[in-house]
Amino acid sequence: MKEITASVAAILIADTPDTFVTRRLPETRLEFGGIPGDRHFGVTFGADSRQKMYPRGTEILNRRQITVVSEEDCARIAENLGIPTVLPEWLGANLLIGGFPDLTSLTLGSRILLPSGAGLICMGENLPCLHPGEEIEKNYDVQEHPRLAARFVKAAYKRRGIVCAVECPGTIKVGDAAKVLINDYANPMQ
Protein backbone atom coordinates (compact mmCIF):
# COMPACT_ATOMS: atom_id res chain seq x y z
CA MET A 1 0.00 0.00 0.00
CA LYS A 2 1.39 3.32 -1.11
CA GLU A 3 0.58 6.47 0.83
CA ILE A 4 0.72 10.09 -0.29
CA THR A 5 -0.33 13.33 1.34
CA ALA A 6 -2.40 15.86 -0.58
CA SER A 7 -4.44 18.82 0.68
CA VAL A 8 -8.06 19.92 0.77
CA ALA A 9 -8.17 22.99 -1.51
CA ALA A 10 -11.97 23.44 -1.45
CA ILE A 11 -15.13 21.89 -0.01
CA LEU A 12 -18.32 22.37 -2.01
CA ILE A 13 -22.01 21.57 -1.68
CA ALA A 14 -24.75 21.21 -4.29
CA ASP A 15 -27.68 22.73 -2.45
CA THR A 16 -28.92 25.31 -4.93
CA PRO A 17 -32.29 24.28 -6.41
CA ASP A 18 -32.35 23.06 -10.01
CA THR A 19 -28.60 22.89 -10.55
CA PHE A 20 -25.78 20.46 -9.94
CA VAL A 21 -23.38 23.41 -9.62
CA THR A 22 -21.73 23.51 -6.20
CA ARG A 23 -20.75 26.38 -3.88
CA ARG A 24 -17.88 26.62 -1.42
CA LEU A 25 -17.98 25.98 2.30
CA PRO A 26 -15.07 26.64 4.66
CA GLU A 27 -15.78 23.37 6.43
CA THR A 28 -18.47 20.75 6.81
CA ARG A 29 -19.25 17.48 8.49
CA LEU A 30 -19.10 14.30 6.46
CA GLU A 31 -21.84 11.93 7.53
CA PHE A 32 -22.70 8.41 6.39
CA GLY A 33 -24.36 9.30 3.08
CA GLY A 34 -22.18 12.29 2.25
CA ILE A 35 -22.56 16.01 2.95
CA PRO A 36 -25.93 16.75 4.62
CA GLY A 37 -28.02 18.98 2.35
CA ASP A 38 -26.12 18.03 -0.80
CA ARG A 39 -28.19 16.73 -3.70
CA HIS A 40 -26.22 13.47 -3.70
CA PHE A 41 -26.60 12.92 0.05
CA GLY A 42 -27.92 9.53 1.09
CA VAL A 43 -26.74 6.07 2.08
CA THR A 44 -29.09 4.91 -0.68
CA PHE A 45 -30.46 6.69 -3.76
CA GLY A 46 -32.58 6.01 -6.81
CA ALA A 47 -30.80 4.24 -9.70
CA ASP A 48 -30.34 6.58 -12.66
CA SER A 49 -29.09 6.29 -16.21
CA ARG A 50 -25.66 5.29 -14.93
CA GLN A 51 -26.95 2.07 -13.36
CA LYS A 52 -28.88 0.58 -16.23
CA MET A 53 -28.80 -2.87 -14.62
CA TYR A 54 -31.59 -1.67 -12.30
CA PRO A 55 -34.94 -0.15 -13.25
CA ARG A 56 -34.72 3.64 -13.02
CA GLY A 57 -35.54 4.88 -9.52
CA THR A 58 -34.86 1.55 -7.76
CA GLU A 59 -33.42 2.22 -4.30
CA ILE A 60 -29.78 1.16 -4.40
CA LEU A 61 -26.64 1.71 -2.33
CA ASN A 62 -25.18 5.16 -2.96
CA ARG A 63 -21.56 4.92 -4.00
CA ARG A 64 -21.58 8.40 -5.54
CA GLN A 65 -21.97 10.43 -2.35
CA ILE A 66 -18.98 12.69 -2.82
CA THR A 67 -17.27 13.67 -6.06
CA VAL A 68 -13.63 14.65 -5.84
CA VAL A 69 -11.52 16.42 -8.44
CA SER A 70 -7.91 17.58 -8.35
CA GLU A 71 -6.56 21.04 -9.09
CA GLU A 72 -4.24 19.38 -11.58
CA ASP A 73 -7.14 17.70 -13.43
CA CYS A 74 -9.08 20.99 -13.56
CA ALA A 75 -6.01 22.75 -14.97
CA ARG A 76 -5.53 20.08 -17.60
CA ILE A 77 -9.19 20.20 -18.68
CA ALA A 78 -8.90 23.99 -18.98
CA GLU A 79 -5.73 23.61 -21.03
CA ASN A 80 -7.40 21.05 -23.30
CA LEU A 81 -10.30 23.46 -23.83
CA GLY A 82 -8.00 26.48 -24.31
CA ILE A 83 -9.58 28.47 -21.47
CA PRO A 84 -7.95 30.04 -18.41
CA THR A 85 -9.70 27.99 -15.73
CA VAL A 86 -12.21 25.26 -14.97
CA LEU A 87 -13.77 25.69 -11.55
CA PRO A 88 -14.77 22.66 -9.45
CA GLU A 89 -18.16 24.37 -9.01
CA TRP A 90 -18.89 23.90 -12.72
CA LEU A 91 -18.06 20.19 -12.46
CA GLY A 92 -20.41 19.78 -9.50
CA ALA A 93 -17.48 18.58 -7.41
CA ASN A 94 -17.70 18.32 -3.62
CA LEU A 95 -13.99 18.28 -2.94
CA LEU A 96 -11.04 19.88 -4.68
CA ILE A 97 -7.74 18.21 -3.81
CA GLY A 98 -4.34 19.74 -4.46
CA GLY A 99 -1.08 17.89 -4.83
CA PHE A 100 -2.41 14.68 -6.29
CA PRO A 101 -2.32 14.81 -10.10
CA ASP A 102 -3.24 11.12 -10.46
CA LEU A 103 -6.52 11.41 -8.57
CA THR A 104 -8.70 10.18 -11.45
CA SER A 105 -6.80 6.91 -11.66
CA LEU A 106 -7.02 6.30 -7.91
CA THR A 107 -7.87 2.63 -7.41
CA LEU A 108 -11.19 1.51 -6.00
CA GLY A 109 -10.96 0.78 -2.28
CA SER A 110 -8.36 3.51 -1.71
CA ARG A 111 -8.94 5.79 1.27
CA ILE A 112 -8.74 9.54 1.73
CA LEU A 113 -8.25 10.21 5.45
CA LEU A 114 -8.71 13.58 7.16
CA PRO A 115 -7.11 14.88 10.36
CA SER A 116 -10.47 14.70 12.21
CA GLY A 117 -10.52 10.92 11.72
CA ALA A 118 -13.06 11.14 8.90
CA GLY A 119 -12.46 8.89 5.93
CA LEU A 120 -13.67 8.57 2.36
CA ILE A 121 -13.43 5.41 0.31
CA CYS A 122 -12.91 5.56 -3.44
CA MET A 123 -15.71 3.87 -5.37
CA GLY A 124 -14.25 4.56 -8.80
CA GLU A 125 -13.66 6.99 -11.59
CA ASN A 126 -16.29 9.59 -12.35
CA LEU A 127 -17.24 9.60 -16.01
CA PRO A 128 -17.66 12.84 -17.92
CA CYS A 129 -21.23 13.79 -18.78
CA LEU A 130 -22.42 16.75 -20.83
CA HIS A 131 -23.75 19.04 -18.10
CA PRO A 132 -20.44 20.38 -16.76
CA GLY A 133 -19.46 21.27 -20.32
CA GLU A 134 -22.65 23.28 -20.70
CA GLU A 135 -21.87 25.05 -17.43
CA ILE A 136 -18.32 25.86 -18.56
CA GLU A 137 -19.69 27.20 -21.85
CA LYS A 138 -22.02 29.57 -19.97
CA ASN A 139 -18.99 31.17 -18.32
CA TYR A 140 -17.06 32.00 -21.49
CA ASP A 141 -17.69 34.04 -24.60
CA VAL A 142 -18.99 31.66 -27.21
CA GLN A 143 -17.31 33.60 -30.07
CA GLU A 144 -13.94 33.47 -28.42
CA HIS A 145 -14.32 29.86 -27.17
CA PRO A 146 -16.70 27.96 -29.45
CA ARG A 147 -18.14 24.53 -28.74
CA LEU A 148 -16.91 24.21 -25.15
CA ALA A 149 -19.85 22.02 -24.16
CA ALA A 150 -19.38 19.70 -27.09
CA ARG A 151 -15.64 19.51 -26.50
CA PHE A 152 -15.86 18.90 -22.74
CA VAL A 153 -16.26 15.11 -22.69
CA LYS A 154 -13.10 14.53 -24.71
CA ALA A 155 -11.17 17.28 -22.89
CA ALA A 156 -12.10 15.74 -19.53
CA TYR A 157 -11.45 12.12 -20.49
CA LYS A 158 -9.67 10.40 -17.57
CA ARG A 159 -9.56 13.83 -15.84
CA ARG A 160 -13.00 13.84 -14.26
CA GLY A 161 -11.99 12.74 -10.76
CA ILE A 162 -13.55 10.06 -8.62
CA VAL A 163 -16.66 9.25 -6.64
CA CYS A 164 -16.44 8.31 -2.98
CA ALA A 165 -18.59 7.12 -0.12
CA VAL A 166 -18.10 8.30 3.44
CA GLU A 167 -16.48 5.39 5.25
CA CYS A 168 -16.09 7.21 8.57
CA PRO A 169 -17.93 10.41 9.56
CA GLY A 170 -16.15 13.54 10.81
CA THR A 171 -15.36 17.12 10.00
CA ILE A 172 -13.38 18.38 7.03
CA LYS A 173 -11.85 21.85 6.68
CA VAL A 174 -10.20 23.74 3.85
CA GLY A 175 -6.45 23.36 4.27
CA ASP A 176 -6.69 19.93 5.87
CA ALA A 177 -4.00 17.45 4.96
CA ALA A 178 -5.59 14.55 3.06
CA LYS A 179 -3.73 11.28 3.52
CA VAL A 180 -4.37 9.04 0.52
CA LEU A 181 -3.90 5.29 1.10
CA ILE A 182 -3.67 3.79 -2.36
CA ASN A 183 -5.22 0.34 -2.71
CA ASP A 184 -3.02 -2.11 -4.58
CA TYR A 185 -5.29 -4.56 -6.39
CA ALA A 186 -2.60 -7.24 -6.31
CA ASN A 187 -2.18 -6.90 -2.54
CA PRO A 188 -5.42 -5.29 -1.43
CA MET A 189 -6.36 -3.36 1.68
CA GLN A 190 -9.45 -4.59 3.51
Next chain:
Amino acid sequence: MKEITASVAAILIADTPDTFVTRRLPETRLEFGGIPGDRHFGVTFGADSRQKMYPRGTEILNRRQITVVSEEDCARIAENLGIPTVLPEWLGANLLIGGFPDLTSLTLGSRILLPSGAGLICMGENLPCLHPGEEIEKNYDVQEHPRLAARFVKAAYKRRGIVCAVECPGTIKVGDAAKVLINDYANPMQ
Protein backbone atom coordinates in the same frame (compact mmCIF):
# COMPACT_ATOMS: atom_id res chain seq x y z
CA MET B 1 -18.04 -4.79 -19.56
CA LYS B 2 -17.93 -8.57 -19.72
CA GLU B 3 -20.89 -10.59 -18.50
CA ILE B 4 -21.00 -14.22 -17.41
CA THR B 5 -23.71 -16.36 -15.85
CA ALA B 6 -22.94 -18.50 -12.80
CA SER B 7 -25.30 -20.16 -10.32
CA VAL B 8 -26.11 -19.95 -6.63
CA ALA B 9 -24.98 -23.32 -5.22
CA ALA B 10 -25.57 -22.49 -1.53
CA ILE B 11 -26.75 -19.66 0.72
CA LEU B 12 -25.36 -19.61 4.25
CA ILE B 13 -25.81 -17.60 7.43
CA ALA B 14 -23.50 -17.09 10.42
CA ASP B 15 -26.04 -16.99 13.24
CA THR B 16 -24.68 -19.62 15.62
CA PRO B 17 -23.31 -18.00 18.79
CA ASP B 18 -19.53 -17.88 19.22
CA THR B 19 -18.58 -19.07 15.76
CA PHE B 20 -18.08 -17.63 12.30
CA VAL B 21 -19.08 -21.00 10.81
CA THR B 22 -22.15 -20.70 8.60
CA ARG B 23 -25.14 -22.98 8.03
CA ARG B 24 -27.24 -23.42 4.89
CA LEU B 25 -30.55 -21.78 4.07
CA PRO B 26 -32.67 -22.68 1.05
CA GLU B 27 -33.35 -19.01 0.44
CA THR B 28 -33.14 -15.64 2.18
CA ARG B 29 -33.75 -11.98 1.67
CA LEU B 30 -30.79 -9.71 1.04
CA GLU B 31 -31.30 -6.36 2.75
CA PHE B 32 -29.16 -3.23 2.82
CA GLY B 33 -26.51 -4.41 5.27
CA GLY B 34 -26.49 -8.06 4.24
CA ILE B 35 -28.41 -11.10 5.50
CA PRO B 36 -30.56 -10.21 8.52
CA GLY B 37 -29.38 -12.16 11.56
CA ASP B 38 -25.91 -12.79 10.12
CA ARG B 39 -22.95 -11.76 12.29
CA HIS B 40 -21.69 -9.44 9.55
CA PHE B 41 -25.07 -7.79 8.98
CA GLY B 42 -25.10 -4.00 9.10
CA VAL B 43 -24.80 -0.99 6.83
CA THR B 44 -22.05 0.05 9.27
CA PHE B 45 -19.89 -1.96 11.67
CA GLY B 46 -17.01 -1.50 14.08
CA ALA B 47 -13.54 -1.27 12.51
CA ASP B 48 -11.48 -4.36 13.29
CA SER B 49 -7.90 -5.48 12.75
CA ARG B 50 -8.42 -5.36 8.98
CA GLN B 51 -8.99 -1.57 9.00
CA LYS B 52 -5.99 -0.39 10.96
CA MET B 53 -6.39 3.15 9.62
CA TYR B 54 -9.26 3.60 12.10
CA PRO B 55 -9.20 3.06 15.87
CA ARG B 56 -10.62 -0.39 16.67
CA GLY B 57 -14.39 -0.26 17.11
CA THR B 58 -14.90 3.01 15.18
CA GLU B 59 -18.21 2.89 13.32
CA ILE B 60 -17.42 2.64 9.61
CA LEU B 61 -19.20 1.71 6.40
CA ASN B 62 -19.59 -2.06 6.11
CA ARG B 63 -18.15 -3.32 2.84
CA ARG B 64 -17.84 -6.90 4.13
CA GLN B 65 -21.54 -7.70 4.43
CA ILE B 66 -21.53 -10.86 2.33
CA THR B 67 -18.62 -13.19 1.65
CA VAL B 68 -18.78 -15.20 -1.54
CA VAL B 69 -16.68 -18.22 -2.51
CA SER B 70 -16.77 -20.42 -5.59
CA GLU B 71 -17.08 -24.19 -5.77
CA GLU B 72 -13.95 -24.13 -7.91
CA ASP B 73 -11.95 -22.18 -5.28
CA CYS B 74 -13.09 -24.56 -2.51
CA ALA B 75 -12.05 -27.55 -4.63
CA ARG B 76 -8.65 -26.02 -5.31
CA ILE B 77 -8.05 -25.24 -1.62
CA ALA B 78 -8.95 -28.85 -0.77
CA GLU B 79 -6.58 -30.11 -3.46
CA ASN B 80 -3.80 -27.87 -2.15
CA LEU B 81 -4.37 -29.25 1.35
CA GLY B 82 -4.67 -32.86 0.15
CA ILE B 83 -8.14 -33.37 1.60
CA PRO B 84 -11.38 -34.46 -0.10
CA THR B 85 -13.39 -31.31 0.47
CA VAL B 86 -13.49 -27.80 1.91
CA LEU B 87 -17.01 -26.75 2.80
CA PRO B 88 -18.10 -23.09 2.48
CA GLU B 89 -19.43 -23.39 6.05
CA TRP B 90 -15.85 -23.74 7.34
CA LEU B 91 -14.80 -20.59 5.49
CA GLY B 92 -17.69 -18.63 7.00
CA ALA B 93 -18.96 -17.94 3.49
CA ASN B 94 -22.46 -16.58 2.86
CA LEU B 95 -22.71 -17.58 -0.77
CA LEU B 96 -21.30 -20.45 -2.76
CA ILE B 97 -21.22 -19.78 -6.49
CA GLY B 98 -20.74 -22.44 -9.13
CA GLY B 99 -19.47 -21.95 -12.65
CA PHE B 100 -17.20 -19.00 -11.99
CA PRO B 101 -13.65 -20.22 -11.27
CA ASP B 102 -12.18 -16.69 -11.36
CA LEU B 103 -14.40 -15.36 -8.57
CA THR B 104 -11.51 -14.32 -6.29
CA SER B 105 -10.06 -12.04 -8.95
CA LEU B 106 -13.41 -10.37 -9.66
CA THR B 107 -12.78 -6.65 -9.98
CA LEU B 108 -14.09 -4.15 -7.43
CA GLY B 109 -17.31 -2.54 -8.60
CA SER B 110 -18.47 -5.70 -10.40
CA ARG B 111 -22.08 -6.75 -9.83
CA ILE B 112 -23.71 -10.09 -9.07
CA LEU B 113 -27.37 -9.81 -10.10
CA LEU B 114 -30.12 -12.23 -9.06
CA PRO B 115 -33.39 -13.05 -10.85
CA SER B 116 -35.41 -11.27 -8.11
CA GLY B 117 -33.72 -7.99 -9.01
CA ALA B 118 -31.41 -8.12 -6.00
CA GLY B 119 -27.82 -7.14 -6.60
CA LEU B 120 -24.49 -7.41 -4.82
CA ILE B 121 -21.52 -5.21 -5.52
CA CYS B 122 -17.98 -6.54 -5.22
CA MET B 123 -15.90 -4.65 -2.67
CA GLY B 124 -12.76 -6.71 -3.14
CA GLU B 125 -10.87 -9.86 -2.47
CA ASN B 126 -11.28 -11.59 0.87
CA LEU B 127 -7.96 -12.29 2.50
CA PRO B 128 -7.25 -15.63 4.18
CA CYS B 129 -7.11 -15.57 7.96
CA LEU B 130 -6.25 -18.41 10.33
CA HIS B 131 -9.71 -19.29 11.67
CA PRO B 132 -11.06 -21.20 8.66
CA GLY B 133 -7.90 -23.30 8.68
CA GLU B 134 -8.53 -24.20 12.32
CA GLU B 135 -12.10 -25.14 11.41
CA ILE B 136 -10.94 -27.33 8.53
CA GLU B 137 -8.43 -29.02 10.85
CA LYS B 138 -11.22 -29.91 13.32
CA ASN B 139 -12.96 -31.86 10.58
CA TYR B 140 -10.04 -34.12 9.64
CA ASP B 141 -7.85 -36.61 11.41
CA VAL B 142 -4.74 -34.75 12.49
CA GLN B 143 -2.50 -37.84 12.02
CA GLU B 144 -3.67 -38.37 8.50
CA HIS B 145 -3.71 -34.63 7.60
CA PRO B 146 -1.19 -32.78 9.76
CA ARG B 147 -0.92 -29.00 10.04
CA LEU B 148 -4.05 -28.13 8.04
CA ALA B 149 -4.57 -24.91 10.01
CA ALA B 150 -1.00 -23.76 9.50
CA ARG B 151 -1.12 -24.67 5.81
CA PHE B 152 -4.48 -23.02 5.11
CA VAL B 153 -3.35 -19.44 4.42
CA LYS B 154 -0.92 -20.51 1.70
CA ALA B 155 -3.33 -23.10 0.28
CA ALA B 156 -6.09 -20.50 0.06
CA TYR B 157 -3.94 -17.69 -1.35
CA LYS B 158 -5.95 -15.90 -4.07
CA ARG B 159 -8.69 -18.55 -3.59
CA ARG B 160 -10.53 -17.02 -0.68
CA GLY B 161 -13.35 -15.40 -2.63
CA ILE B 162 -14.65 -11.87 -2.32
CA VAL B 163 -16.57 -9.57 -0.03
CA CYS B 164 -19.67 -7.75 -1.23
CA ALA B 165 -22.21 -5.20 -0.11
CA VAL B 166 -25.88 -5.44 -0.96
CA GLU B 167 -26.48 -2.83 -3.63
CA CYS B 168 -30.14 -3.68 -4.17
CA PRO B 169 -32.30 -5.71 -1.75
CA GLY B 170 -34.31 -8.76 -2.80
CA THR B 171 -34.65 -12.50 -2.38
CA ILE B 172 -32.05 -15.09 -3.31
CA LYS B 173 -32.69 -18.82 -3.72
CA VAL B 174 -30.46 -21.85 -4.18
CA GLY B 175 -30.36 -22.61 -7.89
CA ASP B 176 -30.77 -19.00 -8.94
CA ALA B 177 -28.83 -17.87 -11.98
CA ALA B 178 -26.26 -15.26 -10.91
CA LYS B 179 -25.44 -12.80 -13.65
CA VAL B 180 -21.96 -11.38 -13.08
CA LEU B 181 -21.24 -7.99 -14.67
CA ILE B 182 -17.46 -7.66 -14.61
CA ASN B 183 -16.18 -4.13 -14.03
CA ASP B 184 -13.40 -3.16 -16.43
CA TYR B 185 -11.11 -0.72 -14.61
CA ALA B 186 -10.02 0.85 -17.90
CA ASN B 187 -13.63 1.45 -18.96
CA PRO B 188 -15.55 1.37 -15.69
CA MET B 189 -19.21 0.78 -14.88
CA GLN B 190 -20.87 3.39 -12.68
